[in-house]
Amino acid sequence: MFFRALLFSVLFVCLPAQAEVLFDDPTDDTLNEVIGGSSCDTIDSWATGDSARSQYLTGIVTLNGERRCGIERDNERSAAFLKKAWEKGAADAALTLGLMYYGGYGVEKNNEKAVELLVASEKGGHVRAQRELARAYWGEKMQDVFSEDIHKALYWFEKAGTAGDHQSGYAASRIYRGGQGVDRDERKIFYWAKRSAEAKYGDRMFSFPWLAELYEKGVGTKKSLVLAYKYYDLSGTSGVEGKSRLAKKMTQEQINKAVRLSRQWQEEHHIYFPSYRGLKHQPDGSYR
Incomplete structure (x- = not known):
């Protein structure tokens, strides 16, 4: 009953007039790069900035702390900045605030408010x-x-x-x-x-062993040992057993094609595995 009451209330969540997402990346990598790549003077200036972005960034910095700039964690101060950012339309701030209300970090725990903000953040995109x-x-x-x-x-x-x-x-x-x-x-x-x-x-490469298995077994797609080998090769150490198993069923020409496809992917994405340089996994865990 509690959840149903919450759901009924959040169906009518009012968003700020111009709700927007400041950082599309849901992993926070982009956000962390912005903070980590900013000088302490720049970070300090965010606190006096009037934009949703400045208020949000200050809220995140004070939530996590920034030791190199002498900024300690302060949940209550963080919540104050995040509230301002949300009032200005930052959907990112609504999510963080929602999680803070659920955990009672810097604000009084309030499940209804937590759900309201979570849904509002989603509605904001x-x-x-x-x-x-x-x-x-x-x-x-x-x-x-x-x-x-x-x-x-x-x-x-x-x-x-x-x-x-x-x-x-x-x-x-x-x-x-x-x-x-x-x-x-x-x-x-x-x-x-x-x-x-x-x-x-x-980290999309986390999916490579699973995708390799699907190609190997022909689940939902045409069976392809070449593509299976490619993705096992791109799986690093976790793909060694799969490659060994497939190699017994493949011709050398097929293996060579799979390796070419793997190397092509690595070159395109500027991510290189030991196999790219012809190194092979050894029983002791090393590559030679």
């Missing part, structure tokens, strides 16, 4: 808020507020995955394996594994 909603419905977060609902979790994972979030796409792929109240759908297993491996945000 924040991808991470979509992922947080998915996890809540999946039973991973805020279990005392959200009732577990795998179909709603899948809806939000797919929405965030479509927006480029690796974690959400990967989760959707695993859910479609079945056994969690969702019918097995091999086409969608592969579709979301592929999207996750090509996602704009997050």
